[in-house]
Every structure is written in structure tokens, then in C-alpha cells.
Amino acid sequence: MSERPILVLDEGTTSTRAMLYAPDGRRLGMAQADLGQYYPRPGWVEHDATEIWEKTLACARDMVALAGGADQVAAIGITNQRETVVAWDRRTGEPLAPAIVWQDRRTAGHCAALREAGEEEAVQRRTGLVLDPYFSATKMRWLLDHAPAVAEAGARLAFGTIESWLMWKLTGGQHVSDASNASRTQLMALDGTDWDIGLCDLFGVPPQALPEIVDNIGAFGATQAEWFGQPIAIRGLMGDQQAATIGQACLTPGDAKATLGTGAFVLAYMGGAVPVSRHRLLGTLLCRLPGETSYALEGSLFVAGSLVQWMRDELRLIATAEESEALARSVPDSGGVAMLPALAGLGAPHWRADAKGTIHGLTLGTKRAHIVRAALESLSHQLHDLAGAFAADGMPWRTLCIDGGMSANDWIAQDLADILDLPVDRPADVETTARGAAMLAAVGAGLFPSLAAAAAAMRAERRCFTPALPDDARNERLRRWHALLACA
Template sequence: MNDRLILVLDEGTTSTRAMLYAPDGGRLGVAQAEITQYYPQPGWVEHDAIEIWNRTLDCARRMVEQAGGPDRIAAIGITNQRETVVAWDRRTGAPLARAIVWQDRRTADHCTALREAGHEATVQRRTGLVIDPYFSATKMRWLLDHEPALRAAGASLAFGTMESWLVWKLTGGLHISDASNASRTQLMALAGEGWDAELCDLFGVPRQALPEISDNAGPFGETLAEWFGLPIPIRGLAGDQQAATIGQACLTPGDAKATLGTGAFILANRGGVVPVSHNRLLGTLLYRLSGERVYALEGSVFVAGSLIQWLRDQLGLIASAEETEALARSVPDNGGVMMLPALAGLGAPHWRPDATGVISGLTQGTGRAHIVRAALESLSHQLCDLAGAFAADGAGWRMLRIDGGMSANDWIAQDLADMLDLAVDRPADVETTAKGAAMLAAVGCGLHPSLERAAAAMGTVMTRFTPAMAVGRRTERLARWDALIARQLAG
């Protein structure tokens, strides 16, 4: 059994991947395909669920072939972009509309109405989440209100986040959602067992359309033989940020990680106590194993790697993300340029879906290197805001482990250490989201007896970045950032 491998399906916002892992955590192969982004109106972001399925299946088949066949795969682990909603027909398995992506802001008015009606305190107390278009519930309601095919489906309507959709397709009809993803819908109370009837009524989502909530590791059915030639068991499921926290071995209360991907997401392990934030952070379920829950406090930055993509695709300032490090190092500072990257509103701790982006301080002496450096600096500024909120909630960071695509940039890692005045650790393998899914699947199929043992066996070497910035320079940057935020939010 120990020579068999783990297949991870990592369904992200801009691409889908299949990855092979050995029981010792070694990554043996990757197949990747881009996902088409649809922007039908300003603030709207959609995906084609069938495209995601087809490209995920193709990537998975390539990895099964590389492994030597389906009998070489001990189990599948799945991790996914959270909050994105798919609606499909149980009879046909066909989507009823395009998927609404987590970045989508179309339900901002609905969220405002719910807040003005006085529901946010109750929702946050029960779910750990503020009322915001980011989460799944108002997306589901919007689809019901605006897509006639959903109403016509009646009792055949199925809702799910991306892991639900992939499990349904892989197994030919198993409708489940793991507890970590379910906790991000605003339809599950953190202290509850299943979907919360009062929350479903508040948001207008029919419970019968929702999947069964499961643990994060365990038996989640098998793939249909037609997909890979033989059935393969599915044994691990987790939302991407929870999976990355597990992959970073943040298994002790107080451990914190930041995933720097399309957005930036910071989770701090809070153990078995339901987290309560008084500073606009989120309480979330980190994982559930054998019915036992571990929770986390979370801060969400909506725009991180997508800002670099915007610099490349919309402004044409760079040809590739790899250029940004050299450009940032090519100038001594940002030349007075500051950037507020609110391209999809502002997340924690501000929660302003109406905020828009700003580039300030432009002069005739401004070059593209100054703008690129200001863009990279904006990530550190936003994480400083979050660090203050975590500390105020009694969850200050002792150190920070980083991962995700942007973390490979040494300049960014050092700037984070400097601005946070904190040691920042980066693993040799920054793909910790997939690693966490592999760890869960390894536990679910018995390759490792516990997450702790899986972390010990599958961990990687860390590189540490330590603070080296003068206090005065850090203070000056943060003061200019605070002024920019204040001006924009006041407007």
C-alpha cells in the first residue's frame, strides 16, 4: 500500500490542476489547464462548470497515466476555490447557469438590505461570517431569482460549491460538501451539525437542494470506472484555504499561514473553540475529523495575485509575473506612488464591496517600476491591517508561514517580514493547498493515522525571512497607507 500515490485535484480560480503525491509528501507530477473567466458586467465574475469538469478530468487522466494506471492511486483528495456556486439538475447532471465565482459582487445590494434589516449580528454570531457578496448564500438566491431554469428544475435542483460539483461528476451522483466548504456558505452554523434552517430561510435557499455535509477525510465514494478505467476512492475534501493551513502544518492553536494566490487569505488555528471576532475578521471551520471540529480565525484580501495579472493583461506594464521582483528591486522606493488595489472591493477588516482601486502620487518621474513596486507593497500594507485586527482579537501572529504563487517572490517575502516586523517562513514546496488535500486523503485512506503524523511525514524545509527595515521607514509607509485608505473610504 505504501508505494501507492495520492492524486490531488486542485480546482482554482484561474486554473485547474491534478497533482501526484507520494506518501512522504514528494510531488511527482502536475497537469494544469487554464479556466476561462467571464465578466458579463462590471463586478460580475462567472465560470463554465462543464469546462471546469472537462479540464479537471483531462488533467486527472494525465496524472493517472503518469502514475502507471488507476491501480497505482490509493485515493483522491480534492481542494477548491471556496464560495463559488454551481447549480445543476440532478436528473441530467447538467449545469443550469454559469457558476458565480467568489469574487463576484452582483449581490451587494441584497447584502446591504440584509444588513440594514439588522441581520448581520445574528449571521456573524452563528456563522462567523459578515454579510458580504463574497459568500455563497446570496449567490444561490440570485440564481433562483434570475435564472428561470433553476425554478423549472424544482425538486431536481442541486446547489453546491466546486468540490460538490466535482464529486457529483466523478461519482455519478453523490451530493456532498465537506464541513470546511459548507462553513463558507453562510448556511451552516459553526456550532451546528448540518444546514441551519433559520439561515436557509433568511437567505431564501431551499435546504433540499443542498448537499449532505461530511467530514474532511473519510469515504466519499468512488469514481465511476469509465473515467479512469477502474474506480478510485475519494478520501479527502477541503476548501483551498483550509487545505493550505493543513498543508502548512498549522495544527496547533496559534499557528498562522497566509496563502498569496489570486487573493490573500490568512488563517490562524484557534483549536476547538468557536472563534468570535470583534474586529471584522471571520470565524471559519478549519477541519472536521470523526465529527470533531477545529476552528480558525480568517482575514481575506480579495486582490493579490490578480493584481499582478491586471498589471500584465489590462495595463501591459509587465509581460510576466516573474518580472515584478526585478522591477521592484530596480528602484530604491516607490517614488511616492501608493496603490489601493480594491479591484473587487475591500475585504477584511474593512468589508467595503463598493470600494474601488486608486493609484496616487503619480508624477512625470514615475516609471513602471514604481507602479509595480507600489502594487507589491500594497500586499504588505493590507496584511498589516489584518495583523492589527488579529492581535486585537487576541490572536496575534507569533510568526507567519506563507505559500501560494506570489510567495515564490523573495522581494515580497522580505517586504512582508519587514512591514509585519515578524519572521516569515516559506516552505520549499509552496503548493501547500494541494499538499493539505493530499494529507487529508492520506489520512482518509489509512496511509497515515492522523494529520499530525501526515504533517511529520510529508513536510518540507522552510526558508525564513527576518525583519530588516528601519522603524521610521515602516512607520512612514503605514502612515501613508492609512491616509490613502481613509480618503478612499470617506469618499
């Protein structure tokens, strides 16, 4: 086996990172740079695609240097925030407008109009996705309607999600999107292999502006020599939540993972069965290989770590994200405070784009710690709602594997076990999104014969949290949560 490491580019919502992985799964290094998020109007969230590219390249160069040069890197794997849309000029390679982020709500009216026209059932049947501003198609249409440079680009227009944008820049013009990201645009049928012309017509997106859809493992070209001194092969592409599922080795039907990052996303492995939800969950393509496609059932929460960031940056309730754990432990309960964290609407299983955040139960005795604890508790309450929807769809969780930045908080991990009333399992290295991308690239580079073999070789040590909350306390918290939902 080659000892050359895998370089992973993990482009997230609030930061971009490059990581170096040994073939045995050890993380050898990480470079990270924060990304600006821009809020030009309430409900709008934008990124600067040029900033994403430049900071990703800088982080990657740091890791290539750590590896000893480009010739010491076996391959690159890319994973990314899904649904975010970039529009750029094919001739210049420059963005034509700010990137519209997955959290953005500006197309709620377009989604409502399609729903009122009776389109949602057909869209969900074909794509596995409900009509919501979360997904990419209405973002693309908005750019065509409201960004003059996009509207005027004509044949020069290129649309893509973030992995597509990075591929274009890294390779000097290769326009591709992997099947996991393409399946989140609402422009690809869940059981299809290419863009669906009927869906493109429905959403008003020109298919000629879209990238070629490719598998998740393959020979995707190589980086231009100018970026790292010589080319490096790109061998794996996958959306972040699917990559985390692979990184958690959730490869048996019924295995479920929750990534607690900017948002919170639960995926349960479905194998080759195309998922159909009757309880407002999402069917999503997990992984596509030559002659083999696997699927997952998904529940998406739009606000998780971003709630902690909001309490830190806007309310100044905490100085650091890590302080939230100590504050939550400093009080025996939330003091009657309950929080509905709908700062970007409500995701699954409610799908209320118009919902707003609420803090209920404040008194003169309410302390800062009570509000912070109520915010952290709200994550467990939302995941409890998702657990009920998964069970109703015939996919109950036996154990929940967690990862992502928020999962490093022991209080949150234990609270999830208490409210869900089931074991919660956490790897020692919570960066399983990057680990999954490393597995993909390692298979693509020939280091392992299959994802199962890569998962076995790159498995991390784990810690299990078991339920310890009395039934009456759990039921009282859920009663207050459901009362708050009813008011909202």
C-alpha cells in the first residue's frame, strides 16, 4: 500500500479547510480559514465565491507543503456545503454574482407559488425533495431574474454547486458535478443519471449552463501545475452530509448519523432502495459508483452550530462556542426557558420557511445560563421530532452516530442520548465529513478496493453516551417543546 497521504478539501459554510490523511485514517494536519457570510437583507445569506476559492487554495497549499510537495500526495478528495449556488463566466472563470448559500430564504415565494400550483407532489416523487428555498433550483432561477450579469451571460453562463466551482478553478475549466450534489439541486431525478429536462423547464434553469454529472469516485482530472508546483489527481467528490455518512461507516441499512455543524443533518442508509417518505423527510442519493447507486433518507435542520455562533456574535451571551458547555452545566435546568431556533425557518419534518425564532418563558429570574442551556436543548428537541418521522417512515434509529463541531460538546452528546432515549455514538475524530472524502479519494487512487475496505482500515476510536434522564423529566421537556411549536 502506498504511504502517500490523501489531501481533502472540506469547504463548509463558515470556514474552508484542507486536511491531510494517512491511508490508515490518521489526520496528519489541518489548515483552516474562516469565510465571510453576508446578509444583505433579512433571510438572505451570501458568500463571495472568489474568497472561497482563494482561501481553499491557500489552505491546500499549506497541506501540500506539509506532505513534502505535490508528488507526495496520492490524490485529492473534495467535500462541500451542498445546495449553495455559484454563477460564473466560462470565458473568464470569474463569478457573475454573490453565491447564494443553502440557508438563504429569498425564494420562499417562488416555492410557495409552485406549491399552490400543485407541483410539490410530483417534484418530491421525482427528486425526493420538498419545495423549499433550501435547494438549488430556485436560487439559480432567482439569479437569472435578478442578477443582470447572470441574465446577460448567455452561452458563457456556468452554474454549479461549490464542488463544481472548485473543480473548475483547480482544473482550469472542467465543469462537473458529482451525483450526490446534483441530486440536491431539484434538477436531477432521484433514480436518474443526468439532468431532468422536465425539472429544468419547471424551474426555468437552462440545462446548457449546468455541469456534467459524474460518479463520486473516478478520474476527475488533475489540478493545474501552477497551483501546487505539479498536478495532483482528483479522485473523490461528494456533498458534505453524504461524505459524513461514509466517514461514519454507515453502510448497512438502518445505520443513522447526525452531523452537527452549521445545521444538523441526519442520514439513514437505505442501500439500493430509492427512498420514499410519507412524513416530510427527504430522499437523497448517497453514493453513485459505476453500476451501483445507494440512497439515504434524510432529515435536515437549518440551525445548529449557527445558533451558538449567533449567541456569541450577535447577543454576546458567550465569548466562545466552548463556553456554552460550561454554562449549560452551571444550572440544573433551563429555568422554564424554551427556544425555537427558527433563525432560517424550520426544516424537516415541519418545513416552515416563514417560521421565526422564539424565546419563551423569560422572567426576572432568568440568567444568561438559562438561555444558553435552552438553546442547546433545542437541538435535542428537534432531533426528537426527526426520530419520530424516521420511525414513522419505517427507519427507527437503534443508535445515533454523531459528528461535526457541535458533537465535541459532551453535554450536547449526553443530552441527545437523554432526550432520544437511545445510545449516541461519537468518534474520537469528529471530522468525519473529511474522513469520508479521504475514503473516496483513497479508493479512487487504488489504495483500497472498496469503500467498505477503506472504512475498515480508516475507522476511528469511539465513545458511547447512554440515556440517564428520568422519563418524567424527558416528557416534561418535550411537552414544553411541543407547546412552543404549537404557538409558532
